[in-house]
Amino acid sequence: MNMQERKQKYKGKYIPENPSKYMGDSDNIIYRSMWERRCMKYFDINPSVLQWASEEVVIPYYDSMTKKVRRYFPDFLIKVKTKDGKLKTHLIEVKPTKDL
Secondary structure, three states, X not given: OOHHHHHHOOOEEEOOOOHHHEOOOOOXXXXXXXXXXXXXXXXXXXXXXXXXXEOXXXXXXXXXXXXXXXXXXXXXXXXXXXXXXXXXXXXXXXXOHHHO
16 A cells, blocks of 8 residues: 555544534535544534634635636634634644654
């Protein structure tokens, strides 16, 4: 098994327990690592997470090296209710330490 095959080994489709919490097409949620899958499960079942999305947000940016506009898709967007009752929105990127 080569490195590319090992990397793709954990790719799959996540089926939420609470599809109404998902912002987007809850029938097409794809994870690309077990860490992403673990986050999805946590967001799905955590009552403090009101809504969540995976790669549904697009952030355009200018790449000065290629002089082109590119698009960045953060791994997750979550909307949470804090312990003091405030609503907050977070963008989350999931990476292993070696990729930081």
